[in-house]
Amino acid sequence: MKTKTDYKSILIEINILTIAIAIIAVAVYFFLVPSHTSISSMSGLGIVLSNFVPLPLSAITMILNVVLLIIGFFTCGKDFGLKTVYTSVMLPVFLGIFENIFPNIGSITDSQELDVLCYVLVVSVGLSILFNRNASSGGLDIVAKIINKYFHMELGKAMSLSGMCVALSAALVYDKKTVVLSVLGTYFNGIVLDHFIFDHNIKRRVCIITKKEEELRQFIVRDLHSGATIYEAIGAYNMEKRNEIITIVDKGEYQKLMKYINQEDPEAFITVYTVSDMRYLPKK
Numbered sequence: 618m619k620t621k622t623d624y625k626s627i628l629i630e631i632n633i634l635t636i637a638i639a640i641i642a643v644a645v646y647f648f649l650v651p652s653h654t655s656i657s658s659m660s661g662l663g664i665v666l667s668n669f670v671p672l673p674l675s676a677i678t679m680i681l682n683v684v685l686l687i688i689g690f691f692t693c694g695k696d697f698g699l700k701t702v703y704t705s706v707m708l709p710v711f712l713g714i715f716e717n718i719f720p721n722i723g724s725i726t727d728s729q730e731l732d733v734l735c736y737v738l739v740v741s742v743g744l745s746i747l748f749n750r751n752a753s754s755g756g757l758d759i760v761a762k763i764i765n766k767y768f769h770m771e772l773g774k775a776m777s778l779s780g781m782c783v784a785l786s787a788a789l790v791y792d793k794k795t796v797v798l799s800v801l802g803t804y805f806n807g808i809v810l811d812h813f814i815f816d817h818n819i820k821r822r823v824c825i826i827t828k829k830e831e832e833l834r835q836f837i838v839r840d841l842h843s844g845a846t847i848y849e850a851i852g853a854y855n856m857e858k859r860n861e862i863i864t865i866v867d868k869g870e871y872q873k874l875m876k877y878i879n880q881e882d883p884e885a886f887i888t889v890y891t892v893s894d895m896r897y898l899p900k901k
Contacts, residue, residue, distance in 0.1 A: 631703070634752055638704045640743035641754050642711035648736035651724035654795055655787040656736065656802040657780030659685075659756030665786045682755055689759040693766060700752035701759065708754055729794075733802040737809055745813035748772050757783065773811030777804055820892040821871045825862045825878065826850060827885035833862055836877055841870050865892055 649656065663678040670677060682705065690698035726732055747753055753762055761775035770778070780803035788796045827833055830847075837845045845864040852859065866874055871889075878885050 630700075630750065633746065633750060634700060634704055635707060637743045637746035637750070637752075638707045638754060639711055640746070641740055642708055642715065644736050644740035644743065645708075646712055646715040646719075647722070647725055648732045648739065651722075652729050652732035652736065652798070653791070654729070654733055654736075654799040654802055655784055655791070656733065656799055657757050657776055657806055658783060662783045662786065665783075665790050668790060685756065685759040689753075689762065692763050693759070694751075697751050697753070697762065700747075700750065701755055704747065704752055705755035729798060733798050737802055737806045741806060741809040741813050744776075744810055748810075771811050773807035773809070775807075776810055777807030780806065820865050820867050822863065822865050822890040822892050823871065823874060824888045824890075825864075825885055826859050826887075827862070827878070827882045829882050829885075830860050830862065832881060833878070837862070837864050837874070840877075841866065841873060843870060 649658070655662075659678060659681050663681060666677050667673070672680075686698065686701060686705065689701055724732055726735065744754065744758065747758070748762070753759055757776070757779045760779040761772055764770050764775035764778065765772045768775075781800065784796065784799035784803045787799050791799070825833060834845060834847070837843050841864075843864055843866055845862050848861045848863065850859050850861040851857070864874070875887075878887065
């Protein structure tokens with residue numbers, strides 16, 4: 618039974634990674650390629666280097682990706698490395714499929730600016746799925762993951778930092794407008810990526826003072842299957858001692874919690890804080 622469960626989990630993981638990389642391939646083929654910009658792209662760096670290194674673009678890009686994959690294996694772990702190898706192989710497969718189905722397709726929007734905007738929005742969806750599954754699409758994504766792990770920088774900002782270097786180097790090859798769009802696209806790509814990632818991972822710290830303290834504690838522990846901490850609080854107005862229940866919940870749990878409180882004790886005093894990161898040792 619355990620083996621079946623493991624195989625099922627692996628199959629689900631592969632399907633999720635495949636969907637994510639398909640979304641990224643759509644963004645690259647239908648928006649990035651027609652825009653001729655270099656947004657967080659290893660290919661963009663390859664184009665720049667091909668003007669100085671006596672090797673074809675395909676060889677330069679492959680060398681850069683292989684080197685980064687090896688570094689990713691050692692710095693980000695085997696799980697991240699294996700998933701990234703899979704997505705790195707599947708990306709050109711999807712691009713090849715699109716090339717056969719939609720050969721010589723031009724810009725869908727007929728605007729370089731709109732192509733960049735559409736690329737940023739679509740690719741951020743795919744990248745956020747990969748990063749949340751401890752994977753990447755290869756290339757500069759690996760650099761961003763390494764920066765995130767060792768320098769604790771948000772993934773979007775890390776993507777912007779690594780991509781900005783490539784975008785600025787494009788000034789050696791592209792015209793001024795393309796360079797400016799590449800820089801702006803790289804910057805906004807990081808912002809949108811952080812939005813998707815943090816909206817997915819965001820939690821709320823809810824502090825509650827209620828007359829139905831025991832009932833609420835039971836609801837949090839038994840119904841939400843979450844933890845809570847109880848502190849003694851003293852009101853400054855009348856110095857009355859009350860207990861304050863503090864719990865950290867995700868978006869779904871937060872909605873259930875607020876619904877329960879509104880039904881059981883509408884007069885409860887509640888304060889809510891946003892929690893972007895949390896570290897703890899789970900109970901055994």
